[in-house]
Amino acid sequence: MPPYLQRGSIPRKRHIIHRREGGHRGEGLYYEEVVTTAGFGRAYSICYHLRPPTRVVKLEPAGEVKTDLAPQKALRHHHLKSGAMKAQGDPVTGRVPLLVNDDVSLARCRPAKPQAELFRNATADEVIFVHRGIGTLHTMFGSLPVQPFDYVVIPRCTTYRLDFEASTPPDLLVIEGSGTIGIPARYLNPDGQLRLGAPYAERDLHGPASIDTIDREEETPVVIKDGQRLTRYVLASHPFDLIGWDGMAYPFTFNADDFEPITGTIHQPPPIQQTFDAPGFVVCTFAPRMLDTHPEAIKVPYAHSNVQADEVLYYVRGRFGSRRGVEEASFTLHPRGIPHGPHPGTILASMAMTRTDELAVMVDTVKPLLLTRQALEIDDPQYPYSWLDG
Ligand SMILES: [Fe+2]
Secondary structure (H helix, E strand, O other): OOOOEEEEOOOOOOOOOEEOOOOHHHOOEEEEEEEEOOOOOOOEEEEEEOOOOOOEEEEEEEEEOOOOEOOOOOOOOEEEEOOOOOOOOOOOOOEEEEEEOOOEEEEEEOOOOOOOOEEEEOOOEEEEEEEEOOEEEEEOOEEEEEOOOEEEEEOOOOOEEEEEOOOOOOEEEEEEEOOOOEOOHHHEOOOOOEOOOOOOOHHHOEOOOOOOOOOOOOOEEEEEEEOOEEEEEEEOOOOOOEEEEEEOOOOEEEEHHHOOOOOOOOOOOHHHHEEEEEOOEEEEEEOOEEOOOOOOOOOOOOOEOOOOOEEEEEEEEOOOOOOOOOOOOEEEEEOOOOOEOOOOOHHHHHOOOOEEOOEEEEEEEOOOOEEEHHHHHOEOOOHHHOOOOO
């Protein structure tokens, strides 16, 4: 979890009255809301609203998000080329799930229009990787500037609107996790601080700089997603009406270019690139870095049969030394049980290289990933044969 933050006005102790002049119903107080994660077991924030956050005018079904699975009869590697997927929907409705299991969903989203309604994911933490686009995430905790190569981490039950500047068409990779997405425990010292030597530190995590209180007694719709079900709640007032909050549960950004790669004289294994941790999967950042310095080092990864893990790489930027044929916005899926490794010719070609400018996001899952129909539409059926000489 990101470090403790405090923004705006909070009372001296938690759970005591936060007084004001007048206010809602003339009660002379701000209204406390405790926002927790993992029940009451993990990080939480305590928020103070102008009005109670519980006033619902109307609720109605708002459809469902369908995941159109396309079961595969053969186990094989996949190469999905998502760079030409057409823009559709908005930053929420335009998501196209490609690879899914019980723990995680990977979707591409190339929004064609601004987000129409406030959105709240009730059952998944979200990490939105911004491949392209400059914008702002608006939440009750305040606003966050969003820029290319940001991981935008949004804890479940954060109501938000993600806006982009019209001049920068957004292009997003959306990771939804059923469990809590957080900082790997091994990066934290017993005092909860990011260790010296961890690939990022507190200064690299950016929470809301200030709160932007919206004082509006007007009906405001919020679409809530729980699982596949969508429900539209019409609230009696705008939910971004905080005058203060503190705690460790809030949305934040981390830019992939702030990831400090750990390198060695010989090849270092993928866990050194881990960025986030979650039940059932990890998110890693393959960042630009110095390559291995041993005079005989092979600077591309060795072939391996990823045992008990499915490996997804999403290629963001630069040249990818170990792969032929991948392009920006390609995904490769290397499932468990069959080896994969550097493409022919890349081992020797790597020996003279001193650094790589590649940027890629990796998601490794414990359970097998299933492809959707939309994934199959952009799949290269020849990819499993791409290791043959030639
Ligand atoms: Fe691999």
